[in-house]
Amino acid sequence: MDFEFIKQVIPLYIEAAGLTLRIALVGILFSFAVGLFCALIRYYKVPLLSPITGFYIELSRNTPLLIQLFFLYFALPNLGIKLSSFQCCIIGLTFLGGSYMEETFRSALETVSKVQIESGQCIGLSGLQVMRYVVLPQAVSVSIPGFCANVMFLIKETSVFSIVAVADLMYVAKDLIGLYYKTDEALWLLAISYFILLLPVSAISGYAERRLRYAQFGSN
Amino acid sequence: MLSSEAIEAISKAFSVFFMGKNFIRLVMGLLVTIQIAAISVLLSLFFGTLFGMLMTVKNRYIKALCKIYLEFMRIMPQLVLLFMAYYGLTRTFGISLSGEAASVLVFTMWGTAEMGDLVRGALQSVPAHQYDSGMAIGLTDKQIFRYIILPQTLRRLVPLSMNLVTRMIKTTSLVVFVGVIEVVKIGQQIIEGNRLTVPTCSIAVYAVIFFMYFFVCWIFSLMASIIEKRQKEA
Amino acid sequence: MALLEISHLKKSFDKNEVLKDVSFSVNKGEVVVILGPSGCGKSTLLRCINGLETVQDGKIILDGEVISNRTKDMHLIRQKVGMVFQSYDLFPHMNVLDNILLGPMKAQHRDKQEVVREAEEWLARVGLPDKKLSYPRQLSGGQKQRVAIVRALCMNPEVMLFDEVTAALDPEMVREVLDVMMNLANDGMTMLIVTHQMDFARAIADRIIFMDEGSIVEETEPGQFFSNPKSERGKKFLENFTFRVYRK
Numbered sequence: 001m002d003f004e005f006i007k008q009v010i011p012l013y014i015e016a017a018g019l020t021l022r023i024a025l026v027g028i029l030f031s032f033a034v035g036l037f038c039a040l041i042r043y044y045k046v047p048l049l050s051p052i053t054g055f056y057i058e059l060s061r062n063t064p065l066l067i068q069l070f071f072l073y074f075a076l077p078n079l080g081i082k083l084s085s086f087q088c089c090i091i092g093l094t095f096l097g098g099s100y101m102e103e104t105f106r107s108a109l110e111t112v113s114k115v116q117i118e119s120g121q122c123i124g125l126s127g128l129q130v131m132r133y134v135v136l137p138q139a140v141s142v143s144i145p146g147f148c149a150n151v152m153f154l155i156k157e158t159s160v161f162s163i164v165a166v167a168d169l170m171y172v173a174k175d176l177i178g179l180y181y182k183t184d185e186a187l188w189l190l191a192i193s194y195f196i197l198l199l200p201v202s203a204i205s206g207y208a209e210r211r212l213r214y215a216q217f218g219s220n
Numbered sequence: 221m222l223s224s225e226a227i228e229a230i231s232k233a234f235s236v237f238f239m240g241k242n243f244i245r246l247v248m249g250l251l252v253t254i255q256i257a258a259i260s261v262l263l264s265l266f267f268g269t270l271f272g273m274l275m276t277v278k279n280r281y282i283k284a285l286c287k288i289y290l291e292f293m294r295i296m297p298q299l300v301l302l303f304m305a306y307y308g309l310t311r312t313f314g315i316s317l318s319g320e321a322a323s324v325l326v327f328t329m330w331g332t333a334e335m336g337d338l339v340r341g342a343l344q345s346v347p348a349h350q351y352d353s354g355m356a357i358g359l360t361d362k363q364i365f366r367y368i369i370l371p372q373t374l375r376r377l378v379p380l381s382m383n384l385v386t387r388m389i390k391t392t393s394l395v396v397f398v399g400v401i402e403v404v405k406i407g408q409q410i411i412e413g414n415r416l417t418v419p420t421c422s423i424a425v426y427a428v429i430f431f432m433y434f435f436v437c438w439i440f441s442l443m444a445s446i447i448e449k450r451q452k453e454a
Numbered sequence: 455m456a457l458l459e460i461s462h463l464k465k466s467f468d469k470n471e472v473l474k475d476v477s478f479s480v481n482k483g484e485v486v487v488i489l490g491p492s493g494c495g496k497s498t499l500l501r502c503i504n505g506l507e508t509v510q511d512g513k514i515i516l517d518g519e520v521i522s523n524r525t526k527d528m529h530l531i532r533q534k535v536g537m538v539f540q541s542y543d544l545f546p547h548m549n550v551l552d553n554i555l556l557g558p559m560k561a562q563h564r565d566k567q568e569v570v571r572e573a574e575e576w577l578a579r580v581g582l583p584d585k586k587l588s589y590p591r592q593l594s595g596g597q598k599q600r601v602a603i604v605r606a607l608c609m610n611p612e613v614m615l616f617d618e619v620t621a622a623l624d625p626e627m628v629r630e631v632l633d634v635m636m637n638l639a640n641d642g643m644t645m646l647i648v649t650h651q652m653d654f655a656r657a658i659a660d661r662i663i664f665m666d667e668g669s670i671v672e673e674t675e676p677g678q679f680f681s682n683p684k685s686e687r688g689k690k691f692l693e694n695f696t697f698r699v700y701r702k
Contacts, residue, residue: 061386062390062433062437062441063430064390064391067426070404070429075422078229079230116543121506121532122535124532125529125557125560133545138545157297183310183311194297195295202291202294
């Protein structure tokens, strides 16, 4: 192990991790919005929009992010649509994450039983009020573990972004291997970097899941 | 909307598939991907079942070890694992793995962890009173497992593992990073080779690769949801 | 004039006719118990009255106003009809008081102080004066069901519907819920009750409606129905609850 070398390149990793996190954060925020919107469309079975959303979800869930990126970055310019690599990553991550978030949110909405909705209606609440006071508060707490799992999944997926020339962690590691043959050092730093990024998310997600399981408000 | 020039460009781009053996080559590339995925999936199903049963063992240390392995495989991006196997093993242990071998190794190790967790979940989802009722009618442990636990576990497991297969096929797209000549690589070769004659062909090539992946994965997703639906109705 | 009037009500799910031309009326302050075997349509009938189901034909009139098949302002109509279900349907994420306040405050926009006072009064009357800050998971089934009744009552409904409210309870908790209903009846609340507790039905009802296969078979005084039902089907139904032959 060349510790002098490690000391020298650590700033590169920190910078790359920052970039990875920035892209991930923006992508996750957009995924959240897209996911929630699609989940509501599918939950209420909005005519026309619901099947379109369903088609998008199938497309997104059954194709790799890598191929989506290739298409965005290398193919679209032929149609005159030129996106920066940053834009490609955000769009790709949102396209992918939107369907995962949709699934989490919709299944959380569906865990709220019909009788809960009906008792909301019975005390004279309007449809919107039932959603706001009865369904959403229960669905939110159910969806937290799934949401955390999605966040972790999406951060992991950012590892392919180097393919469109984004200087993320993989990119730095590949560079160091290619330029200096410092394979061990580069790989260790890479693994440790992802650990530092993902361990907190994993811990939070585990905690949320346990809390949900044991401290539910529980209807009976 | 798309301009007429763009439409012309697209139709021209797709003509690349009628030149030479381009389309056949792309399909062959897809087969390489599928082959790697298939071997990894089969190995993962086998080892994952064992791993899942191991996770239900009541030994503290075994449990902790399993947990660490699972968490490690879950936290590391598959691409990082792939790099560690492809570049790291060569350097550290002098084992030189081909891209294909490294891919199968990594996807199997990851798939084993994921499959194991599914098996564990399915095993533990069988309620305790099922064991009790089995014992109450005088079955041996082996018979309880064979006639009561196994059928209920499998029922739960089939749709879940179908979804894992979809995920593994999608993940297999990463093998292009370790120099495997698969569908994306061949696609790039086709684009490169026709740069002068069909300069816009990348749109067609990547679109076709996109839908190739889609259909392969979609079949499994579809099967999973059909099975799930049927189980719900029954 | 009757407070609630059901005339020629027809309801089917797909091709399955659940209610076939049901007509009856309930006067103000009257307690009507609907009896009948499972699947005879009695629960569906209650759900129709509360607008949870649309009907194919016929009318439901409450206080001179047609309330069946209204879509736009159904939630306003429901404020006049209280309903309690078989499963304890409290909102698990809110404490008892918030459960009770939700309807009066959000749907009826009433003054909070006033509703809180009313809620506390009712809670005391059903024997739960110290439970207003508890969460549903901390209550027993019987307690939850009593809170559910209070929640419906605080809307000041004109009629209360009870759909087998004791069916999911442990036997020793049934009584506390039935006592609450009995007190309500004595206060003059208009009630429509579906139950399988025959003694209770006999004790509380002003009138029994016996249904089978989606139609009303007979409509009588409770004394008459339980001692000597007019219909064959009524006799058969009652036999389910007694044993004529004893083992020696």
